[in-house]
Amino acid sequence: MSELGICSRREADEWIERGWVRVDGKVVSELGSKVLPHQKVSVERQAAAEQSKRVTILINKPVGYVSGQAEDGYQPAIALVKPETRWTEDAVQTQFHPTQLRSLVPAGRLDIDSVGLLVLTQDGRVAKHLIGQDTSVEKEYLVRVQYSKPGRLPDTELKRLNHGLTLDGKALLPAKVSWQNEDQLRFILREGKKRQIRRMCDMVGLKVIGLKRVRIGKVRLGNLPEGQWRYLREDEQF
Template structure:
């Protein structure tokens, strides 16, 4: 279903600005869609990108506009041994797993030569939820500088886990000379930890654990904002739904988790 939104502000706003603020597209993309006659205000096609939208008015995209913007976004339950992005010689890209026999649900299978960048990398030794997408709006929502989306990980470690170590992992560590943001870290017993992070430094969790004398033996990402790995089997993939896309966009501007243990 094509996107529609209602402007709730007190003052009129430019149409292209409203579309960009809603996370639908960039202002430049909005200008192009409007010029192509693919945007309506109160059911009337608009040709002027500078048109003001009044409070309570509904803006909608034609189906053709939505299809052009959405691009391709897939969720993969990545096994260990695969790299997220463009591989170095001898490495296997996770995108190679996007075959028809591994697909769950409907939707076209991406071409073997199609570039699907990772939206939030997952290193070769880690497994779990990996989002691959050509959709710039989705990428901005998940890894943009203003994103509030958190990610959840299940981690198994070797070493003694104490309350003091948990407290240090939550706050007080730094990597590469920069302090880390506060993290949600919870001890689930028997060397099992849960991490909830709002940043994604290179191999962050493994390096955090190294700093407190713990060794990671298994790391699985189970959630990206409102998107959960669920029962998707390892090595399987599926398309991101339109509802999930909108949920990611909404979560990018509002804290989706509170770093709690629920």
């Protein structure tokens, strides 16, 4: 079911336990049941109705918040999701309810020192699309840097940032890295290793002064104020 893009593995388990899943018209209630390629998997309407209620939230994460679980006294970004921090210009009619915080998980990381677009979702399909093994969704960052040597970063090192660096013993996928102005680079990546941009910059003698994620796929941060959140609109797709 997960491979077909119907739902996440966790959702599949829930639906099977509730008797909402059929194979060739017969209800399957046992987790881990094998399905052959020629067999047809279908789900009851209740599953689709429940899935449609699941929300995806966009936050402009400030410095000092962690993406996931609380750690070392720092608050998780989900702590920002409350009625008073919802963006007043949010065009979605959905009413906020505390049940929306249940199973609301970050679809990707943004480290504690970075700001910008962070996605929290209850929808397993969104999470898989953004952070699954086969994802190729672009993520765009604006990165303020300082060169540790006299003069300007050589073009050869800029080329290495685009393609040619290795992290944790594995070659990085090609990136798109270009200067925006004298001290700011634009990074567009299709992967997200831990503190990847900071480590890439360190390898070529650049110190990261500030890092902001401004886009994930086709969804942009836009004018969303720092520390505020909004719902993903129906017409928006990553």
